[in-house]
Amino acid sequence: MSGKVLIVEDEPKLANVLSDYLKASGFESVLLENGTEVVPWVREHMPDIILLDLMLPGRDGMDICKDIRTFSRVPIIMVTARVEEIDRLLGLELGADDYICKPFSPREVVARVKAVLRRAFDGHTVQAQGLVLDEDRYQATLHGRDLGLTAVEFKILQLLVGSPGRIYGRQQIMDKMYRDDRFVSDRTVDSHIKKLRRKIESADPTATFIHSVYGVGYKFEPES
Ligand code: CA
Numbered sequence: 001m002s003g004k005v006l007i008v009e010d011e012p013k014l015a016n017v018l019s020d021y022l023k024a025s026g027f028e029s030v031l032l033e034n035g036t037e038v039v040p041w042v043r044e045h046m047p048d049i050i051l052l053d054l055m056l057p058g059r060d061g062m063d064i065c066k067d068i069r070t071f072s073r074v075p076i077i078m079v080t081a082r083v084e085e086i087d088r089l090l091g092l093e094l095g096a097d098d099y100i101c102k103p104f105s106p107r108e109v110v111a112r113v114k115a116v117l118r119r120a121f122d123g124h125t126v127q128a129q130g131l132v133l134d135e136d137r138y139q140a141t142l143h144g145r146d147l148g149l150t151a152v153e154f155k156i157l158q159l160l161v162g163s164p165g166r167i168y169g170r171q172q173i174m175d176k177m178y179r180d181d182r183f184v185s186d187r188t189v190d191s192h193i194k195k196l197r198r199k200i201e202s203a204d205p206t207a208t209f210i211h212s213v214y215g216v217g218y219k220f221e222p223e224s
Contacts, residue, residue, distance in 0.1 A: 003048030003117060005029040008038050008064070009079070010056050014102075018051065021106035022113065035059030039067050042074065046162070046176075049075040049117055051109070052096070054085065062094055069095035072163045075116045079104075130204070133158055142203040152177055153196040156189070160210060160220035169217040193218055 005022050009015040010033045019029045030047065032038055035058035042050070050068070054061040065076055078089060078096040086099045097116045100109060130143040138154045140147045149157065159176050160168060170189045193210065200207050211221050 002026045003028075004045075005113060006032065006038075006042065006045075006047035006050045008032045008035070008050065008056065008061070009053045010034070011053075017106050018109055021110050025110050025114075027110075027113070033057070035061070035064055038064045042068055042072065046072070046159075047074060049077070049113055051077050051079060051100075051113070054078060054080040054089075062089070062092065065094045065096055071166055074162065075119075077109075077112060077116055130207075131161065131209075133161065142200060142207060145203045147199045147203055149196065149199060152192050153199070156192055157196060157210075157220075160218060164220050164222055167213050167217050167219045173217065189218075 005027045007015050007018055007022075007029050009018070009031065012031075012033070015031045015033070019031060022029045030041075030045075032041060033056075035056035038050075038052075038059070052061045052065060056064075061078055061080075065078060068074065068076065075097045076095070077098045077100055078094070079100050079102060080086060080089065081102045083101045086101065089096070089099060097119070098112055100112060132141045133154070134140070135158070138149070138151050140149050140154055140157055155177050156173055159173060160166075173189045193212075197208075197210055200210065209220055209222055211219050213219060
């Protein structure tokens, strides 16, 4: 398993230990210490998962989590120093995927990261749209019907679906695809999107949730 982990932690020693363990398990990681940096960074770089400490300088983890959930479904694991805090956090329905209490073993954190990623991508369901994305198999189904997407089309759909309503420019979509060399292609984003839409519409002609934003790019907008 691989991916980009954003570690938000203001104790550098702890952050570095986590980073080392994650690296040894095949993940890349980025460290941020100040709460105010997190949301802008996430908007720009879209990590695969976030380890988010609760008590941070600048802005607290709860607030950050709520803010991220307004534009992204990226998996978030909240890290708290007090076990009794977890009940309260659960009650607040912040949208975090898991909670870890300090002190923890880095090994446990890596295991939780893997578990949350597996859960997030195993039959990741998009509400009310009948769309299911299975990352392990690069398979997307709509109302149970396999869309037969290519890896590139799947990647684009996954990117758009991950942040409903967010507009992605062509360059951003290209960057996401090109992060992995296997997806390099000289065809344009527009033609990939065209095929993707055709496949979606042949499974369900009323499914028009990928919209072009004239002169800007594309977005996934679920029907209400
Ligand atoms: Ca802290």
